Amino acid sequence: MILGLILAAVQGGHSASNVLPLDAIWSHLTGGDPSAVLDLGILALFATPVAGVAVALGVFVRERDMAFVAITALLLVIIAAGFAIALR
Amino acid sequence: VAGAFGSVLGIGGGLFIIPSLTLFLGVKLKTAIAASIVAVIATSLGGGNVYVRQHIADIRLGLLLALATAPGAVVGAVVATQISARVLAAIFALILAVSAYRMFASIRSRPVAATAPHLSAPQLPETRLRFRSSYLETSTGQLISYQVTRVPFGVVASTLAGVISGLLGVGGGIVQVPVMNLIMKVPIKVATTTSTYIIGITAMAGAFVYYNHRPSYVDPALAVPVTIGVFIGASIGSSVLGRISQNALRNTFTAVLAVYTVQMVLRVFGIGGG
Numbered sequence: 286m287i288l289g290l291i292l293a294a295v296q297g298g299h300s301a302s303n304v305l306p307l308d309a310i311w312s313h314l315t316g317g318d319p320s321a322v323l324d325l326g327i328l329a330l331f332a333t334p335v336a337g338v339a340v341a342l343g344v345f346v347r348e349r350d351m352a353f354v355a356i357t358a359l360l361l362v363i364i365a366a367g368f369a370i371a372l373r
Numbered sequence: 374v375a376g377a378f379g380s381v382l383g384i385g386g387g388l389f390i391i392p393s394l395t396l397f398l399g400v401k402l403k404t405a406i407a408a409s410i411v412a413v414i415a416t417s418l419g420g421g422n423v424y425v426r427q428h429i430a431d432i433r434l435g436l437l438l439a440l441a442t443a444p445g446a447v448v449g450a451v452v453a454t455q456i457s458a459r460v461l462a463a464i465f466a467l468i469l470a471v472s473a474y475r476m477f478a479s480i481r482s483r484p485v486a487a488t489a490p491h492l493s494a495p496q497l498p499e500t501r502l503r504f505r506s507s508y509l510e511t512s513t514g515q516l517i518s519y520q521v522t523r524v525p526f527g528v529v530a531s532t533l534a535g536v537i538s539g540l541l542g543v544g545g546g547i548v549q550v551p552v553m554n555l556i557m558k559v560p561i562k563v564a565t566t567t568s569t570y571i572i573g574i575t576a577m578a579g580a581f582v583y584y585n586h587r588p589s590y591v592d593p594a595l596a597v598p599v600t601i602g603v604f605i606g607a608s609i610g611s612s613v614l615g616r617i618s619q620n621a622l623r624n625t626f627t628a629v630l631a632v633y634t635v636q637m638v639l640r641v642f643g644i645g646g647g
Contacts, residue, residue: 323593330414330600331581334573341436353433360440364578367447371582 335364390599391465391542400595402458406542407583407590410450410576412603413544417573419603424566431563434521434553435570438531442545442575445535450582453540454590465541466638468548519560527557531571539579544572 342357390412394405424430453461521527530552538545546568553564583590 323597327411327584327591327593327596327600330411330418331577331584333418334414334577338436338439338574341432353436356437356440360436360443360574363440363443364574367443367578368581370447370451371585 335361338364390603394595394599402461403453403583403590404592404595406453406461407580408592408596408599409542410538410580410583411591411596412600413538413542413576414573414580415600416544416603417569417571417576424569429562430566430570431521431559432567432570434557434559435567437524438528438534438549438553438567439571439574441528441531442535442538442549442571443578445532445537446539446545446575446579447582449536449539449541450579451539452536453542454582454586461541468537468541470638517560519558519563522558523556527552530556535575535578538572538575539582542579542583544568545575546572 338357338360342354342361345353345357390409391402391405394400394408395402400408425432531549534545534548534552537543537548546565549568549571550561550564553559553567554561557564559567580591
């Protein structure tokens with residue numbers, strides 16, 4: 286994640302003033318567009334807390350703490366729903 | 374600098390970032406909000422992880438409250454993208470004023486007695502959720518015990534924190550910390566660190582809305598430098614926290630809120646004149 290940010294910073298000088306649409310990032314990335322790297326860094330940043338929640342879920346499952354397995358799972362569902370609303 | 378303060382205070386630093394960007398750099402409010410909310414995620418990651426490792430932040434409490442803050446942030450962000458910047462600025466100022474007053478009032482009354490033993494406390498239903506009940510206060514070497522209270526109320530109030538986070542691009546710590554400290558009786562240090570942990574999840578939920586808005590409010594050329602600065606600051610701030618006393622933390626928090634309030638009131642008047 287930090288690497289992505291550093292990379293993004295290095296590339297940042299010649300970026301567009303707007304992020305690319307999600308579905309366009311991959312094609313720009315393979316085309317060597319620096320702003321795609323930048324956008325990917327931001328998306329990686331978004332993904333990190335979600336990954337943290339997923340890890341916590343794993344820990345609760347291992348500890349058999351069912352109340353928190355439910356809470357954490359519900360949180361992931363809510364986050365996914367939030368994404369769905371944003372992408373609408 | 375914003376990151377260091379933000380992390381220490383359990384607020385995302387957004388309240389530093391947004392006025393600075395809009396007042397000094399002439400960035401549009403919503404663009405500043407989007408940059409801030411992205412940076413807030415980094416603050417949380419930089420600070421929150423350190424606190425989790427030091428066992429100050431309560432992850433269980435954090436995850437439970439995130440259930441409320443995450444949907445709140447999505448709602449707040451959706452609203453923010455729809456309403457005018459002027460209304461947003463006014464809300465910003467209002468939130469700051471209320472927060473400053475609340476913290477000021479809590480200083481004049483006695484701070485929550487974190488050290489008071491709660492041995493006789495009734496077995497509340499929420500204790501089944503096994504929240505942490507003590508932490509090691511490194512500045513004194515004491516093990517401080519506490520009991521989380523009024524969990525349902527805290528969850529509801531956290532929804533408000535989420536809405537504000539999404540709406541204004543802040544971490545929501547400015548609401549989240551008082552909610553945990555004053556309502557749920559969590560010691561200020563645990564409240565700030567847990568808040569730092571929560572706001573990563575909250576801000577991410579809100580940031581995605583700003584990111585996907587057409588046209589997107591996330592300007593990488595602005596958001597990325599701000600994020601990196603905040604991330605570095607947050608890492609420094611969180612390593613310092615262990616050596617700061619609770620009272621110093623509380624006083625600083627209040628002083629910072631007061632300064633922000635003046636700043637934003639000036640801003641609203643500035644907009645009104647222009």
